[in-house]
Amino acid sequence: xxxxxxxxxxxxxxxxxxxxxxxxxxxxxxxxxxxxxxxxxxxxxxxxxxxxxxxxxxxxxxxxxxxxxxxxxxxxxxxxxxxxxxxxxxxxxxxxxxxxxxxxxxxxxxxxxxxxxxxxxxxxxxxxxxxxxxxxxxxxxxxxxxxxxxxxxxxxxxxxxxxxxxxxxxxxxxxxxxxxxxxxxxxxxxxxxxxxxxxxxxxxxxxxxxxxxxxxxxxxxxxxxxxxxxxxxxxxxxxxxxxxxxxxxxxxxxxxxxxxxxxxxxxxxxxxxxxxxxxxxxxxxxxxxxxxxxxxxxxxxxxxxxxxxxxxxxxxxxxxxxxxxxxxxx
Amino acid sequence: xxxxxxxxxxxxxxxxxxxxxxxxxxxxxxxxxxxxxxxxxxxxxxxxxxxxxxxxxxxxxxxxxxxxxxxxxxxxxxxxxxxxxxxxxxxxxxxxxxxxxxxxxxxxxxxxxxxxxxxxxxxxxxxxxxxxxxxxxxxxxxxxxxxxxxxxxxxxxxxxxxxxxxxxxxxxxxxxxxxxxxxxxxxxxxxxxxxxxxxxxxxxxxxxxxxxxxxxxxxxxxxxxxxxxxxxxxxxxxxxxxxxxxxxxxxxxxxxxxxxxxxxxxxxxxxxxxxxxxxxxxxxxxxxxxxxxxxxxxxxxxxxxxxxxxxxxxxxxxxxxxxxxxxxxx
Numbered sequence: 001x002x003x004x005x006x007x008x009x010x011x012x013x014x015x016x017x018x019x020x021x022x023x024x025x026x027x028x029x030x031x032x033x034x035x036x037x038x039x040x041x042x043x044x045x046x047x048x049x050x051x052x053x054x055x056x057x058x059x060x061x062x063x064x065x066x067x068x069x070x071x072x073x074x075x076x077x078x079x080x081x082x083x084x085x086x087x088x089x090x091x092x093x094x095x096x097x098x099x100x101x102x103x104x105x106x107x108x109x110x111x112x113x114x115x116x117x118x119x120x121x122x123x124x125x126x127x128x129x130x131x132x133x134x135x136x137x138x139x140x141x142x143x144x145x146x147x148x149x150x151x152x153x154x155x156x157x158x159x160x161x162x163x164x165x166x167x168x169x170x171x172x173x174x175x176x177x178x179x180x181x182x183x184x185x186x187x188x189x190x191x192x193x194x195x196x197x198x199x200x201x202x203x204x205x206x207x208x209x210x211x212x213x214x215x216x217x218x219x220x221x222x223x224x225x226x227x228x229x230x231x232x233x234x235x236x237x238x239x240x241x242x243x244x245x246x247x248x249x250x251x252x253x254x255x256x257x258x259x260x261x262x263x264x265x266x267x268x269x270x271x272x273x274x275x276x277x278x279x280x281x282x283x284x285x286x287x288x289x290x291x292x293x294x295x296x297x298x299x300x301x302x303x304x305x306x307x308x309x310x311x312x313x314x315x316x317x318x319x320x321x322x323x324x325x326x327x328x329x330x
Numbered sequence: 331x332x333x334x335x336x337x338x339x340x341x342x343x344x345x346x347x348x349x350x351x352x353x354x355x356x357x358x359x360x361x362x363x364x365x366x367x368x369x370x371x372x373x374x375x376x377x378x379x380x381x382x383x384x385x386x387x388x389x390x391x392x393x394x395x396x397x398x399x400x401x402x403x404x405x406x407x408x409x410x411x412x413x414x415x416x417x418x419x420x421x422x423x424x425x426x427x428x429x430x431x432x433x434x435x436x437x438x439x440x441x442x443x444x445x446x447x448x449x450x451x452x453x454x455x456x457x458x459x460x461x462x463x464x465x466x467x468x469x470x471x472x473x474x475x476x477x478x479x480x481x482x483x484x485x486x487x488x489x490x491x492x493x494x495x496x497x498x499x500x501x502x503x504x505x506x507x508x509x510x511x512x513x514x515x516x517x518x519x520x521x522x523x524x525x526x527x528x529x530x531x532x533x534x535x536x537x538x539x540x541x542x543x544x545x546x547x548x549x550x551x552x553x554x555x556x557x558x559x560x561x562x563x564x565x566x567x568x569x570x571x572x573x574x575x576x577x578x579x580x581x582x583x584x585x586x587x588x589x590x591x592x593x594x595x596x597x598x599x600x601x602x603x604x605x606x607x608x609x610x611x612x613x614x615x616x617x618x619x620x621x622x623x624x625x626x627x628x629x630x631x632x633x634x635x636x637x638x639x640x641x642x643x644x645x646x647x648x649x650x651x652x653x654x655x656x657x658x659x660x
Contacts, residue, residue, distance in 0.1 A: 069514075132571050142509060145517050179472060179559040184399075187476050187556050210560045211567030226517050227560055229509040230540045234561050235568050237541030241462050242569070249596040256596035262589025266579040 001029075001095050001314055002056075003307060004088050007036030007044075008063040008081040009101025010298050017100065018044040020303025025050050027304070030311055033094060035060050035085040060084040066296055070104030074112060083109050089289040090114070095314045098281060098306050100294035107143050107284060107293075114289040117319065119326035122147060123286040124155045124225065125293060126162060127232060128309075131216030137163045137172075138213070138221045141282060142229035149192045152222055154326065156201050158285045159220035161325045165316035166283075166309070167219075174201050175208030175218030177227060183207070189224075197222065200329065280306030283313065285322070290314060331359075331425050331644055332386075333637060334418050337366030337374075338393040338411040339431025340628050347430065348374040350633025355380050357634070360641060363424060365390050365415040390414040396626055400434030404442060412436055416443045419619040425644045428611060428636050430624035437473050437614060437623075444619040447649065449656035452477060453616040454485045454555065455623060456492060457562060458639075463546030467493045467502075471612060472559035479522050482552055484656065486531050488615045489550035491655045495646035496613075496639070497549075504531050505538030505548025507557060513537070519554075527552065530659065610636030613643065615652070620644060 005021055007014045014036060021032050022045075031054050034041050038059040045055070062080040064073050073082055082101055086109045088094040099106045103125070111123050124140035139159045144151055156174050163172035176194055178186045183194050185207060197204045208218045213231065223231070250256045260267075280302060281292040292310045294302055335351055337344045344366060351362050352375075361384050364371050368389040375385070392410040394403050403412055412431055416439045418424040429436045433455070441453050454470035469489045474481055486504050493502035506524055508516045513524050515537060527534045538548045543561065553561070580586045610632060611622040620643045624636045 132574055145509065177560065179475065179556055179563070190556070209567075210563035211570070213564060214567050214571035226509060226520070227557060230507070230557055231560060231564050233509070233540035234543060234564055237544050238565050238568055239572070240541070241544035242572075244462055246597060249599045250593060252599075253596055256593045259589045259592025259594075263580060263586045263593060264589075266583055266586035267576060269579045269582075 001311060002031045002033055002093055003310055003314070004033040004035060004085045004094050004097045005303075005307070006081045006085050006097070006099035006101050007034040007041045008060070009099040010294065011066065011296050012299070013100065014040055014044050016298055016300050017303055018048070019300035020298070021055075021307070022048045022050045023300055023304040024307040025054050028308060028311060030054070030307065031056065032307070033058060033088065035088070036081040037061070037063070058084065058088070064102045064105045066102050068102060068105065070102065070108045073102070073105035073109050080105070082106055083113070086110050086113050086289070086291070096290035096292065096310045098292040098294060098310055100296055100298040100303065103142065103293055103296075106291065110284055110287040110289065110291045114287045114291075116286055117288050117323055117326060120154045120158065120286040122151045122154075123284055124151070124158070125282050126159060126285055127282045128167060129214070131214050133216030135167050135169075136213065136216055136219055136221055137167060138223070138228055138231065139285070140223065140225040140228050141232045142225045143284065145224065145226040145229070147224050149189070149196050152193050152224065153196050153200055154286070156197055156204075156220065156222050157325050157329055158322050159222065160201070160203065161322045162283065162285065162318065163219050165318055165321050166312050169219045171203055172219035173203050173205045174220045174222060175205050177210060177213070177221050177223035177231070178207035179209065181207050181209060193222070280309040283309075288319065290319060331641060332361045332363055332423055333640055333644070334363040334365060334415045334424050334427045335633075335637070336411045336415050336427070336429035336431050337364040337371045338390070339429040340624065341396065341626050342629070343430065344370055344374050346628055346630050347633055348378070349630035350628070350637070351385075352378045352380045353630055353634040354637040355384050358638060358641060360384070360637065361386065362637070363388060363418065365418070366411045367391070367393070388414065388418070394432045394435045396432050398432060398435065400432065400438045403432070403435035403439050410435070413439050413443065416440050416619070416621070419444060426620035426622065426640045428622040428624060428640055430626060430628040430633065433472065433623055433626075436621065440614055440617040440619065440621045444617045444621075446616055447618050447653055447656060450484045450488065450616040452481045452484075453614055454481070454488070455612050456489060456615055457612045458497060459544070461544050461546030465497050466543065466546055466549055466551055467497060468543070468551045468553070468558055468561065469615070470553065470555040470558050471562045472555045473614065475554065475556040475559070477554050479519070479526050482523050482554065483526050483530055484616070486527055486534075486550065486552050487655050487659055488652050489552065490531070490533070491652045492613065492615065492648065493549050495648055495651050496642050499549045501533055502549035503533050503535045504550045504552060505535050507540060507543070507551050507553035507561070508537035509539065511537050511539060523552070610639040613639075618649065620649060
């Protein structure tokens with residue numbers, strides 16, 4: 001299996017990316033194709049021991065900045081690591097592409113260069129989130145912020161396939177993120193989607209309120225890309241702020257500091273369960289190729305785990321499974 | 331000062347409400363007017379010692395269920411504790427109304443019976459949230475889920491007054507909740523609001539991303555009622571799930587259990603800072619009267635703190651201050 005990795009993507013690229021790739025090569029049976037400025041990539045690789053026959057380098061002159069408008073990647077930077085990497089997927093020997101770079105640019109480059117799965121109109125970014133029951137799959141967390149109802153139906157269909165094939169959930173339930181349980185709740189837009197999902201999605205279980213997301217009420221949680229992005233980022237920010245607040249309070253008492261020391265390893269276990277870097281990336285669904293978007297702040301562990309999650313998508317031939325689901329549902 | 335309290339509102343009414351009222355009477359100089367089924371209220375009051383001259387009872391036959399459609403309170407239950415309580419505010423001797431009951435019913439009854447502040451078209455529910463820097467004021471958390479841009483402008487104007495008068499923040503900053511920093515980010519609707527707030531709100535500081543909310547980036551955070559409700563409930567659910575997860579992990583090790591015991595009091599201090607019941611209720615803004623909505627799960631402490639927050643609104647004559655702000659802004 002050959003996985004293409006954007007060596008230049010992310011806040012800590014290429015260092016964190018290369019370190020994560022080297023770790024992945026030690027653990028998984030995979031060939032990694034690194035796309036980026038070859039001299040920079042080679043300089044980083046030199047720091048490590050790794051199986052040389054499992055790494056290929058492909059040069060790409062340009063780098064898309066994390067805050068550049070996504071359209072730049074299309075109009076100006078045709079030689080960026082993102083565009084070059086995505087385009088490799090047109091050749092069947094390359095199975096998937098991973099980038100921790102500019103999310104908008106990855107979405108735009110993938111959509112334009114790979115096209116969509118027949119029957120899917122817009123791309124969506126999914127996210128595997130930890131819950132008290134295991135995992136749920138939240139979609140969309142930011143690709144399509146002004147969707148039409150049928151886009152969310154298509155997302156629900158793709159999410160069910162992803163949850164079954166990649167997360168291993170049997171007959172996954174599908175819930176609509178809403179502000180109340182009853183079908184009469186929410187905006188006009190959300191009510192329309194409720195109706196559509198009731199009619200067309202097999203295991204639709206109705207509304208999931210936001211306070212039930214992390215309790216694991218439904219396996220797949222459907223929302224528009226604006227709301228999903230807010231959910232993701234509020235969660236990140238809240239965890240950070242609560243962590244900072246706890247540290248601040250604990251530091252006030254030597255006994256509490258000692259207590260915190262004793263409890264540390266178990267808290268680390270808990271933290272591990274809710275840490276994004278444990279799960280790797282967020283799959284870009286709907287495009288006609290396996291594309292994984294990693295967090296811009298990805299550390300080596302996040303990159304390694306993104307590679308593992310992507311391998312699972314390849315092994316389960318997720319694009320074909322989605323094509324089948326979408327075409328049979330029409 | 332006379333504050334009207336819905337004795338029948340909330341999951342634990344009338345017990346939790348009466349207990350909170352009794353606590354408030356011990357601490358604050360206030361008269362409480364309890365509205366509800368007098369026999370039930372009297373039976374609860376009998377359990378406590380309290381200054382009898384500081385409590386008035388007003389009978390209301392009916393109770394609105396927590397899950398009843400809000401329109402019931404208007405069409406069918408004209409003698410509910412919510413409607414009777416709200417209507418008391420038409421008499422200037424009653425200064426404010428607090429209910430932990432059905433939120434939709436409180437919003438509907440207040441809007442219809444009290445009318446709106448001139449220049450404000452729709453009610454909004456605000457929420458004081460704890461941040462690393464102190465407090466921010468999030469508005470709207472659920473009253474108006476399909477707002478027009480000018481509604482959010484009016485909310486921003488009211489929020490600035492509330493943050494200044496009640497939270498004591500000097501020249502409060504106003505941020506728009508969005509999925510990116512740049513003014514080009516977000517849905518078409520959000521972009522339109524960005525433009526409007528830039529033009530009309532004095533201390534508008536642009537977009538606040540969801541991960542910056544609890545860091546305290548802006549004093550007031552503006553969003554539509556759907557998104558605000560999601561933010562509120564995701565935060566609640568995440569804190570509960572993380573707490574449950576931490577307990578589960580800690581229980582696996584006797585050393586960690588002992589450590590947790592040592593750290594407990596400081597964690598309680600941290601928890602206190604992020605606990606909703608410490609701040610009481612969520613003010614319903616825009617209606618022509620001081621109305622406070624408490625969480626349905628309010629315990630006595632939450633009720634007591636809601637009374638304290640409401641007293642501050644009365645002391646600062648918040649309705650007049652908002653009228654002034656809105657009329658001078660037009």
